Amino acid sequence: MSRVEDFQRWFNEVMSKIIENLGSNVEEAQYELSESNDIFMSTLYHVHVKFKNKTKRGQSEELSMVLKRPTQMEMHREMMDIDSQFYNEILFYRIYARPDENFVKCFYTQERPPTDSVIALENVNKLGYHLCSYKYNAPLEYTLAAIQEIGRFHGKGYVMKEQQREKFFDIVKQIKETKYDTKVDDRNKLYVNIPATRAVDYLRNQGHDAVFCDKMEAVLSNAFDAVMAKTLKPVEPLATLCHGDFTLSNTLFKIEDDGQLRAILIDFATLTYSTPVVDLSTFLCLCCSNEMIKDKFFEIMRAYHDTLKKYLLDAGIRDIDKYSYDALLDDYRRGALFGFVIASFFLGILMGYNDKSIDETDMVEYMEYCKQLGGEKLSKILADMLLQLRDFGCLKHFL
Incomplete structure (x- = not known):
């Protein structure tokens, strides 16, 4: 069977199951594949479905959907643990998300690794939701809309943990760690550790305080264990279900009729049970400019906490002292290096400096390459970010 025939067989099989899953009121359904997009970890198929609704006297209806399927490239599947990532997202839609919540509607899931999960x-x-036109340095209004939505997302975890504790922790037990598993070998840890010291190298070359550079180099040269894995460990009572990859690329935005900007989260493949700093630091370090964080950090954190507090009170949670603004600010200060380490590797790629495919080299060589992306311009951005974290009190337990 040819590759085209194999795909058509898979596509028809999946669509028949989706149509069946839409309900017994659907008849005379037809579907058409309009386009497909290959991204690093998956392929997206855009499908248009037409059918008649028997409960509405055969009225014609239409649905537009996206089928998400694991990449067919074996190297990417193994390197990114795609099986586990699809497992987590399927788990999210099957037993965590509810239809009445602010999530994309899921019509069907199928777990059939390695390549036929969907x-x-x-x-x-x-419906009017689109990616922000910025990949990084998000405008304040987009930052606030995204931060408020992650506040609601974290709030959902707190509410379930308090009101459906057994169910919540059953879900937590089923989640698979996909990025920073402490059981990985030392070579994999190098992928994180190599670029993490870039800002320190720059500061040292600029004649910055040697004691500061020595202490931060000791931490960041062991960033996988000392920062990433350590920060991910859940600390009560603030531990909740975190998105795990909260960035502009995983947030869609819509301008409502009243002119307000509304956000919706997508891509829950890297779910993790941790504290809010995992998501907050990732977004602020990777998606916001140093200048905006310097001027608006506390406004952003207040917007997050106000949204979280309202969500908890609306859900009937009255014991909210443990989720205080000060407690969440302390959590951020303890773990903010998490987002900085991610930015040390990924910000150069977001800014468009990367012109080498991972397939062209081994990962250690690729990380050494990523450490140089953007030259001194990007090194200075990261160095300023690190010093800013120091000024906000986020490094005091390392210094």
Whole structure:
């Protein structure tokens, strides 16, 4: 069987199951594949479905959906643990997300690794949701909309943990760590550790305080264990379900009729049970400029906490002292290096400096290459970010 025939067989099989899953009121359904997009970890198929609804006297209806399927490239599947990532997202839609919540509607999931797993989601572009035109240095209004939505997301975890504790921790037990598993070998840890010291190298070359550079180099040269894995360990009572990859690329935005900007989260493949700093530091370090954080950090954190507090009170949670603004600010200060380490590797790629495929080299060589992306310009951005974290009190337990 040819590759085209194999795909058509898979596609028809999946679509028949999706249509069946839509319910017994659907008849005379037809579907059409309009386009497909290959991204690093998956392939997205845009599908248009037409059918008649028997409960509405055969009225014609249409649905636009996106089928998400694991990449067919074996190297990427193994390197990124794609099986576990699809498992987590399927788990999210099957037993955590509810239809009445602010998530993309899921029509169907199928777990069949390595390449035939699928998640069928509503195409919310048709509802007016789109990616921010910025990949980094997000404007304040987009930052606030995203931060408020992650506040609601964290709030959902707190509410379930308090009101459905057994169910919540059953879900937590099922989640697979996909990025910073402490059981990985030392070579994999190098992928994190190599670029993490870039800012310190720059500061040292600029004649910055040697004691500061020595202490931060000792931490960041062991960033996988000393920062990433350590920060991910859940600390009560603030531990909740975190997105795990909270960035502009995993947030969609829509301008409502009243002119307000509304955000919706997507891609829950890296779910993790940890404290809010995992998501907050990732977004602020990777998606916001140093200048905006310097001027608006506390406004952003207040917006996050106000949204979280309202969510908890609306859900009937009255014992909210443990989720105080000060407690969340302390949590951020303890773990903010988490986002900085991610930015040390990924910010150069976001800014478009990367012109080498991972397939062209081994990962250690690729990380050495990533450490040089953007030259002194990016090194200075990261160095300023590190010094800013120091000024906000985020490094005091390392110094």
